[in-house]
Amino acid sequence: MELVQQAAETAEHFVAPLGRRWKHVQAVAARASELKDAVPSRDRDTLVAAAWLHDIGYAPEIGHTKFHPLDGARYLREQEWPEVIVNLVAHHSGARFEADERGMSDELAEFPFEDSALLDALVTADLTTGPAGQRLTYDERIEEIFSRYTPEDPVHRTWVKARPVLAEAALRTEQRLTAQRLASHPK
């Protein structure tokens, strides 16, 4: 089966029962398709597949540690998904910052971190899509996260540190899209 199709079906299996998170995941996959020109053409299916799969770690049957990027990545590794997808899920949207807050950096280090256009685009798709699938700006999305978690919560502390770093990822994605548009429609 085609990679993106297989990812969509796997995501539906794990995330559809979770209610509004399924709306979020479907919207992130659609947003990743819109952003696909920000990655090399050979990576486009990988981006969209990773967008489908990024939050499967929230499913109780695989969420063993309750740190969803790690749980999702471990499941995908066990199921022999391509390594690049496994690593993208492990490190999506500032997981390394949250791992640090939760004392789980050693576990997350099972998965190599690669600062790539692919990770930037996945981060951008996730962080410009709200929890019910609505389109948000990066800043609106971060404010929305702060509104759901009290300042003592590790997620809140994570985003204080991650916010400026991931803003750069979103900016790089926009710059790559603009460069790609200019290259395909020269004045």
Ligand SMILES: [Fe+2]
């Ligand atoms: Fe996530």
